Amino acid sequence: MSFRAKHLLGIEQLSPEEIETILNLSDEYVDLNRRQVKHSDALAGLTQINMFFENSTRTQASFELAGKRLGADVMNMAMQASSVKKGETLIDTALTLNAMHPDLLVVRHPHSGAVELLASKVNCAVLNAGDGRHEHPTQALLDALTIRRKKGRLHRLSIAICGDIAHSRVARSNLILLGKMENRVRLVGPPTLMPSQIAELGVEVFDDMREGLKDVDVVMMLRLQRERMDGGFIPSEREYYHRFGLDAEKLSYAKQDAIVMHPGPMNRGVEIDGLLADDINRSVIQEQVEMGVAVRMAAMDLLARNLRASSDEGVMV
């Protein structure tokens, strides 16, 4: 098995082989999750703490379900409401956690790099559930799994990531992963929402949807945050939908069998047409949610195996 990492902090640190290892195991967990008895003891006896310094319903639920199906003891800590407000620093939080002896720590934080900082101070395996605008590795992995299952491969595909690239950790993790697996990545969006010099990372940049979507295999839409619609980055919601919202007409420039993805939650009528989002022939948005649970199960399983291996070594020494 080729997966040596202690933490899952980002796609940047993973090799293509490690990505494949996670995806292969994820396939097995997809099968398990479709059975009536959806349970394994892979994480039995281990403690998983979900620490969300930023609001999340879907990702947190997905991690919680993944942990429970693998038999872990799962605890959720809503950090916004607690000690952070009392002035506790991230390092203090890490020390407090160490005293609780968790095995897996799932962290979301509003600042880029914060999860890495926390990981350097705690004794357990850390999974990044999104840090600022930096990375959201399990989202990229679940997207990759969805693509691989729908397209039969995860290489030599042409994939367009569309919308608010600048503020999106999903876009960053995805473009790194898809690049590592040797796909052609296109970024499509208004220039105000495009990170500077992003083309140097080996992607093609478009500010026209029809050009950007031409002949692609996969269309990945991103959520546009409400607070960015007020004229600061784009003139208005309706102009955004007109120029960058995905509808059947714009999608017609993509390949006939192109799939449509969205990390959720969707703004229907802003970045994507409601009918298109529900079109079971094109949209794989529901599958993405299903794959999310399986990918998180696989990632936590693999990290737990490494955790056990390293503590066994510790005993021998």
Place this chain on the structure above:
Amino acid sequence: MSDLFLTNARLIDPEAGTEMLGAIKISEGKISEILTQDIEKAIKNFPVGKVVDCSGQYLAPGIVDIGVKIGEPGERHKESFRTAGAAAAAGGITTMITRPDTTPALDTPEALEFVARRANEAAPVHILPMAALTKGREGREMVEIGFLHDAGAVAFTDCDRVVESPKVFSRCLTYARSLGALVMAHPQDPGLSKGAAVTSGKFASLKGLPAVSPMAERMGLERDLALVEMTGARYHADCISTAGALPALQRAKDAGLDVTAGVSIHHLTLNEFDVGDYRSFFKVKPPLRSEDDRVATVAAVASGLIDVISSFHTPQDEESKRLPYEEAASGAVALETLLPAALRLVHAGAIDLPTLWRALSLNPARRLGLDAGRLAVGAPADLVLFDPNTPFVLDRFKLRSKSKNTPFDEQRMQGKVLKTFVGGIEVFGA
């Protein structure tokens, strides 16, 4: 007063731009004689025990460092006059020009008196304070520039806070001009740079950090220079870090405006990629720039377009740095690393020692009208004796500064201060 005879030294004269073997006699705190020949005879006539053989190492005017932050008043747990003074002496800095961005800001003659008193009690090197330009550094009302000028403020600056209103800033400049006071500013367009943690580009995009375009510096500088042209004030841009700002600076100098510029040692020796995995000790203001910008600013120092190199010594405790990058405090300590870091430029062949010394010593002293920075008969015997070559690995916990936030921790450096003299008295000896 103890007389001294420093012999067998390589004398760096930044004024003449020369470097030659010779000896220096010190009498009553001043340089009384500079000899380059007949030294043997002179030694014989000098009292035994007062002759220091410099073993062929380098002797230069002490460094004059514009823009040192000391935590008094308000943040003495980060740095005191005593610890900063010891660090400066060990770093070959004989004059520190302190910043007014303390808590509270140094914006009254009374606060300035406190600094002057504390500095004289606690530090072995010269300390000269700058005062805030506006009350509380809030950019609204000018401070008592006249009183502060009389009380010994050598320049007026709101430090890294830009006076946003052109009207307020132009009035400050106009008023300062009538007193001949120097106004120092941190050129940066405040709107563009708001909330930024790094310079924009590939690195910022990859790491997902809020970024500011290097253009913000040029815009800030162009505005300031237009107001300087309008008011005729004396102006110093404290930290020019981008290639894009240099042509504007050149134009202003060519037009005869009373303008000078500085750069921090970190912007001359590090670039944006050194931040790496969100290492907050590399967070400075303005942010570390691209390699192209770094190379351009080094060339500008070599050509004299940028006049001054400063440490921008900014002590921060561990708590303010051990935070997610965006939340972490800006700034780095540099009193003890200024010289070895600057010598990197010499070892890399980018600049020669006398030219470097113009930027470290002569130019800042001249700009502030201080009797310092020269190797000349009659000049104060503020001197540094150093070995530019000795290699070492920096251990931040051995720094004399109270705060240890240096970006050079565990890095290989070259160059050590052997002795520092202030007014002919040895204040540091390795």
